[in-house]
Amino acid sequence: MPRWDRWSRKAKRIWADTGPLRLGFTLLLLAIALLVARYSWNLPLIVAAERGSYDVRTTLFAPRVDQDPRIVMIVYNDQTLIDTRKRSPLDRRTLAQALRTIDAMGAKSIGIDILFDQPQDEDAELLAAFRAMKTPTWIAYANVATNDDQIIYDQQQFLDGFVRSLGGTAVRPASIRLQVDADGVARSWPEPAPGLPELLTRAMEPVPGYARYQGSVRYRMAASEDRPAFASLPIDLFRDPAMAQALADQVRGRHVLIGGDIVDIDQFETPMTATTARTMVGLEVHAQMLAQMLDGPPWKRLPNGALWAVAALVVLAAGLTSLTELRWFQLLPYLGAQLLLFGGLPVWLAWRGVDTQNLPAVGWGLGWVIAFLALGSAARAVGAQQRRFAQSALGKYLPRDIATQIVQEPEKLALHGEKREIFVVFTDLEGFTKLSHSISPELVASLLNRYLDALSDVVLAHGGTIDKFVGDAVVAFWGAPIARPDDGTNAAKAAYAMWQAGEAFRRHLPEGVASIGKTRVGLHWGEAIVGNFGGEGRIQYTALGDSMNTAARLESANKSLDSSVMASREAMERSGLDWWRPMGRVVLRGRATPVEIFEPAPDFPASDVHHLQDILNGLLTNRQQGLSDLAALVARYPDDAALQNLYMRVEHTPSGEAYVLD
The missing domain is CATH 3.30.70.1230 (Nucleotide cyclase, GGDEF domain)
Known part of the structure; x- marks a missing residue:
């Protein structure tokens, strides 16, 4: 019998023989298995495992690239703070001097990840530099509603006034908001927030397809340790235009991101942090998103229908596996094939460049286990019920060896x-x-x-x-x-x-x-x-x-x-x-x-058996001789009533016809 027929019959038997309570509980567990296999990223106890699985895939298949020639970071570092004797706010005279130099070098755009949320003595000089900018420039903007841990109402009021004072210039505000998950890891592009302008990276280089993109950040990793994925130059080098001319090729035609690269400030964990133990400053996260936009179309995800289909396949495969009648060593190839399919699919998709965040890789495995146990326990319960039935009933009308086999394999009954x-x-x-x-x-x-x-x-x-x-x-x-x-x-x-x-x-x-x-x-x-x-x-x-x-x-x-x-x-x-x-x-x-x-x-002698058969066959061709031979044979067994009855029937039945019993 084909294996599918056996599965089908066993499933029908479980359905028919399972009591209403157990059947309802089994169906509930199957529904839970399906939901886990589809929505594991939304389940509190599983999402941590899903995130960890995603981080491993992201790290494994992150593009290993040479230094990006399209983006350069110009940063305040710890040495800059020492030289300017300012830590917070960052020295704005240094920024004004650097902006004039960078603007003259022909940068493609400038994005500044620094909040101007409180007055400084150098504000007039900085505003003058901004008003003179010819390069499209975006300055950081935040509000209390989305960033109340870093900005208060008075700071926002000052920031709003600062932005208004730049009206009619090449300088515009942009959101620097970054989004982290509950475990503090920045995996996704931030969701749009009311009251905020366009995201800094989108403003610097609008790319079709990214206007509403909220998928994963596709992080890049440096191909070698001595050349980081993005060039990072201290802002001090750009204070003196004459000295900065040697760096003109590092700026011309590039997107320039200006911000801080300071120890323990604005540091973000990324999917690679668990493996590399390296955090990333917010400025580099913006650089990663900008590079992702410049690389091409958004990272695709599996559609919702495909996720439901795989979840249903997981439950179906687990159910069929639990109903199989193979021994454990015969089952190993099937288990291996399912492990390769459901365990390897997320890895294969990540390798093919598909966004596997929110792909329920762990959920598929857990859903499989739940479905396997649910149907397996129901099958065992039905099997136990059938064995009890067999033990109580079969012994009354079956041989012991058959009854034993039926108890071991109830489906044979x-x-x-x-x-x-x-x-x-x-x-x-x-x-x-x-x-x-x-x-x-x-x-x-x-x-x-x-x-x-x-x-x-x-x-x-x-x-x-x-x-x-x-x-x-x-x-x-x-x-x-x-x-x-x-x-x-x-x-x-x-x-x-x-x-x-x-x-x-x-x-x-x-x-x-x-x-x-x-x-x-x-x-x-x-x-x-x-x-x-x-x-x-x-x-x-x-x-x-x-x-x-x-x-x-x-x-x-x-x-x-x-x-x-x-x-x-x-x-x-x-x-x-x-x-x-x-x-x-x-x-x-x-x-x-x-x-x-x-x-x-x-x-009865064998010779007489053959002789009797010859007589009966010969009756069709020579009835008289056949009757005579049959009479002689019957005479030799006078006590054989059945043989005498045969002679009587043959004698009273027309040749070739059968005797009709009353």
Whole structure:
């Protein structure tokens, strides 16, 4: 059976056999697994792991670049603070002098990451430098609403006035707001905030596609330690225009970012910090975002539909894995393939340049585990329920070895009907109904139980399945729930042994009990629908179909045939035994098609079996000779009532036709 069919059947069985409470709990867990596999970045206990996983991928595949020729950082460093004897605010005379020099060098744009939020003695000189600027210049702007930890109301009022005083110049305000996650790491471009102008990097170089971009910052890493990704020059070098001319090539045509690179001030952790132990000043974060814009289109993310599809695939794969019937070592290749798929996909996407922030890499793994455990526990619960059912019921009508196998593999005991080829045995005890009217009910029950126990022992000893008891009748079959190569042999031997058990029973009746008739047995092979039937409240493992009816009619035919055990040709040919003797063709009661019948006769000489078959075959060509030969054979066995009955039937049946039983 294809593996998908087994998965499907097992899933249907779990669905059907799981109680409402457990089923609801399982579905709830599957829903949780799906949500975890999709929204793990929004779950408090998982988001830290997702961020860590993302940081590793970002560090692993961050572009290793030479020094960027498009951007230069001009910085106040710790030596500048020592020389100017100012730490906060930064010395504005130095800035004014540097701006005049940079403006003359032909910079493409200038972005200043310094807040002018309080008055200084050098403000007039700085404002004069700003008003004289020809290079497009943006100065830092912030407000209390978005940055209340660094600016207060009075500072914002001064900053607003400072910006207004530059109206009509080449100098405009820009937001320097950067965004960090709850763990303090700057991974994403900041979201737009009301009351703030355009972000500094977007203002310096507007690029289509980045106007509303809020994805991840694509950090670059230096290809070598001695050449950082962005050139960083001390601002002191630009105070004297004559000395700064040597640096003109470092500025001309480039975007210039001016700000602080001071120990322990404006430092940001990045996705690479955990690996490199290096933080990044805010000015360099702006440089990274500006370089990202200049590199090309925004970093793409997987669409929402694709994330849902992968989450559903995760749950489906976990469910199918939990329902598989493979052993652990056979399961390893499938687990390896899923680990490669769900564990490798985020890495592959990051390598291909896809933004994997908010990609639930850890969530896929956790969702898989939840779904696997949810369906696995449901399957184990159903399996335990089926084992309890099997242990309580199978031992009553299945052989021990088959019952043990069913307990180990409950799915072999179909809880629905399935078509099987089986050997069917019907028995009936002649005269028991009449006897039961003449003795006490207690004795009837005692005798019936003893008789049925004897025949049941025969069935189970020969590997058969007890279908049912109908009064004193026993119905059994071979070939289900587990079929074995020797089912035909066992069924035939059991049919004969059941007749013998019946004979032993009638020889050992209690004193005072009238004699009882023989046990009649019918054996047939054919197709039947086998399974548990009867509804939820009361079920019975049984077989239904024409083969059952044929076996019953063969049993009943024994009375008309003066025989005890009778089998169809279909059962005889598949029994693997050579003790059968042909008993002609008959039309069973209620049937129109003739049936060739055979009787087990282990003591009947093989030579006479072949002779009898030749006689029956010869009747079609020379009826008189055949009748004469059959009469001679019957005469040699005067006590064989079944053989004499055969002669009677042949004698009274037109040539080539079958005897019709009443």
